[in-house]
Amino acid sequence: MKILLVALALLAQVAAAQQRQAAIPLWAGGAPGALGNSTNDIPTLTPYLPDPAIATGAAMVICPGGAYVHLAELEGDHYARWLNEQGIAGFVLQYRLASAGYRHPAMLQDATRAVRTVRARAAEWQLDPQRVGIIGSSAGGHLASTLLTHFDAGQPDAADPIERHSSRPDLGILCYPVINLDSEFTHQGSKRNLLGTNPPPALARELSSDLQVTKDTPPCFVWHRGEDQGVLVENSLLFAAALRRHGVPFDLHVYERGPHGLGLGTTEWNPARRHPWTRDCEYWLKQRGFGR
Numbered sequence: 531m532k533i534l535l536v537a538l539a540l541l542a543q544v545a546a547a548q549q550r551q552a553a554i555p556l557w558a559g560g561a562p563g564a565l566g567n568s569t570n571d572i573p574t575l576t577p578y579l580p581d582p583a584i585a586t587g588a589a590m591v592i593c594p595g596g597a598y599v600h601l602a603e604l605e606g607d608h609y610a611r612w613l614n615e616q617g618i619a620g621f622v623l624q625y626r627l628a629s630a631g632y633r634h635p636a637m638l639q640d641a642t643r644a645v646r647t648v649r650a651r652a653a654e655w656q657l658d659p660q661r662v663g664i665i666g667s668s669a670g671g672h673l674a675s676t677l678l679t680h681f682d683a684g685q686p687d688a689a690d691p692i693e694r695h696s697s698r699p700d701l702g703i704l705c706y707p708v709i710n711l712d713s714e715f716t717h718q719g720s721k722r723n724l725l726g727t728n729p730p731p732a733l734a735r736e737l738s739s740d741l742q743v744t745k746d747t748p749p750c751f752v753w754h755r756g757e758d759q760g761v762l763v764e765n766s767l768l769f770a771a772a773l774r775r776h777g778v779p780f781d782l783h784v785y786e787r788g789p790h791g792l793g794l795g796t797t798e799w800n801p802a803r804r805h806p807w808t809r810d811c812e813y814w815l816k817q818r819g820f821g822r
Contacts, residue, residue, distance in 0.1 A: 549578045549579060549580070549610070549611060549614050550576060550577075550578050550607075550610070551576065551577040551578070551579065552576075553574040553575065553576045553624065554574055554575045554576070554577070554647070555572050555573070555574055556573045556574060556575060556640060556643045556644060556647060557573075557643065560572075561573050561626065561636070561639070561640070561643075562636075562639055563632075563636055563639070565630070565631050565632070568630075570626070570627070570629075570630035571626070571630065573623070573624055573625050573626055573640040573643070573644075574623075574624045575591070575621045575622070575623055575624075575644050575647055575648075576610075576621065576622040576624070577619065577620075577621050577655065578607075578610035578611060578613070578614055578619065578620040578621070578622070579614070579619050579655060580613075580614040580615075580616075580617050580618065580619060581614070581617075582656075584617040584822055585617050585619070585656065586616070586617040586618060586661075586820060586821065586822050587656065587657055587658040587661060588617070588618045588619070588657070588658060588661040588662075588663070588815075588819070588820040588821070589618065589619040589620070589621060589648050589652075589655070589657045589658075589661065589662045589663070590609075590613055590618055590619070590620055590621065590662075590663045590664065590665050590703070590820075591621050591623055591641070591644045591645055591648060591662070591663070591664045591665070591699070592605075592606055592609050592610055592613075592620055592621060592622045592623060592664075592665050592666070592670075593623050593625065593641060593664065593665065593666035593667070593670035593671070593673045593674045594606035594609075594622070594623075594666075594667065594670045595666070595667040595668030595669045595670040595671065595705075595791070596627075596668070596669060596670070597668070597669050597717070597719045597720050597723055598627055598628045598637065598669045598720055598723035598724050599627055599628050599629040599723050600627065600629065601624060601625075601627070601670075602667070602668075602670075602791070602793070604791075604792070604793035604794070604797055605666075605667040605668070605670060605705070605791075605793045606622040607622065608793050608794050608799055609622075609665060609667075609793065609794070610622050611799070612794055612804075612808065613665075616812055616815060616816075616820070616821040616822055617821065617822040618815070618820055618821060619655060619657060621644065621648055623640060623641060623644045625637050625640035625641060625644075625673065626640055627723075628723035628724065629723075633724060633725060633726055634724050634725055634733075634737065637673050637676075637724065638673065638676055638677065638680065641664070641673050641674070641676070641677045642677060642681070642682075642697040643692070643697075645662055645664065645677065645681075645695075645696075645697045645698075645699055646684065646692050646693065646695040646696070646697050647692055648662050649662055649695040649696065650691060650692040650694075650695050659695070660700060661700055661819065661820060662699060662700055663699050663700050663701040663702060663703065663748075663820065664677060664678065664699040664701075664702050664703075665702070665703035665704075665705070666702075666703075666704060666705065666707065667705040667706060667707070667791070667793065668705070668706055668707065668708060668717075668720075668760070668761055668790070668791065669708050669717075669720045669723075669724075670707075671704040671705055671706065671707025671708060671709075672707055672708035672709065672720060672724075672737075672739065674699075674702055674703075674704060674707070675702065675704055675707055675709055675739035675769065676737060676739060677697065677699060678699060678702045678739070678747055678748055678750065679739050679742035679743055679744070679747055680742065681696065681697045681698035681699070682696070682697055682698070683696050683698070684696045684697065698746075698748065699748050700748055701748050701749045701750065701751075701818055701820070702748055702749070702750040702751070703750070703751045703752075703811060704750060704751070704752045704753070704766065704769065705753060705793075705807070706753070706754045706755065706758055706760075706761055706766070706790060706791070707752070707754075707761070707765055707766060707769070708720045708721075708761050708765060709738065709739050709740050709765035709766065709768055709769045710738045710739070710740055710741075710764075710765055710768055711724075711725070711734040711735075711737050711738045712731065712734040712735050712738045712741075713738075713764075713768075715762045715764040715765055715768070717760070717761045717762075717765075720761075721734065724737070725737070739769060739772075740765075740768040740769045740771070740772040741772070743769070743772035743773055743775070743776050743778065744776055745776045745777055745778065747773065747776065747778045748778070749778060749779040749780060749818065750769075750773060750778070750779075750780045750781075751780070751781045751783075751810075751811050751814045751815075752766045752769060752770050752773075752780060752781065752782050752783070753766070753782070753783040753784070753785070753807045753810070753811070754766040754767075754783075754784050754785075755784070755785050755786070755787065755788040755789070755790070756784055756785065756786045756787070757786065757787055757788060757789065758788070758789065758790045759789070759790065760789070760790025760791065761790055763784060766782065766784070767782075767784075770782040781810070781811075781814050783807055783810055785805070785806065785807065788805075792805070794808055795808070
């Protein structure tokens with residue numbers, strides 16, 4: 531049995547390597563406001579492409595969590611491989627972090643550029659530029675929700691062809707997200723890492739995504755655990771309530787038990803132990819024309 535498990539793990543690693551392509555720097559000439567030239571200063575996008583036999587043409591930009599100080603692999607690589615099973619291309623975003631000296635708006639610049647890049651290169655990857663979504667967990671969920679509420683249509687006359695494309699995701703998936711930065715429900719570590727100590731109250735409100743929802747916010751799948759003490763469930767409830775007020779389609783799932791994090795269900799890649807949110811989300815993605 532142990533030999534079989536080892537063999538299956540090796541096969542999973544080989545399959546992941548076949549799906550994963552080389553990381554792509556988001557800016558050829560360096561990111562705006564870059565503080566240096568190390569890997570921490572160069573935001574990248576790593577494509578994971580599904581088997582062409584099941585590919586739907588849809589794509590998701592993936593924002594791992596980590597309180598804006600690190601990036602959790604289980605919310606990046608694992609999500610991309612799971613999305614590939616649904617025929618969806620995954621693009622893991624390595625965005626700039628407070629641990630490397632960055633604050634807002636560097637992270638939002640990176641997420642914005644990531645969505646534009648996927649659209650600009652859609653033909654190369656055989657994707658539909660009108661089916662590009664974003665998924666994020668915890669602080670990565672905050673970043674995803676920020677783009678869901680702070681997008682633009684692009685600049686048609688921009689010299690850089692990537693900047694001509696819209697940054698509006700076609701849908702969003704928010705996993706136990708940080709949402710509000712101006713209430714008793716705020717995750718103080720993410721707020722401090724993103725905005726620094728004692729940021730202007732107006733900036734905290736501007737980046738409280740529940741306060742920025744409009745009728746043009748894309749449809750969203752939002753999930754959380756009621757027992758989560760890392761990021762309180764009220765964050766997801768506030769965002770869902772805002773979507774409801776503005777008539778934006780959404781799915782909200784609150785599961786009673788479980789701690790903060792854990793991505794698909796465990797820290798290890800283990801399809802047999804996935805959390806039920808994955809099945810609920812697979813159904814939703816299919817209903818939205820993304821999954822197979």
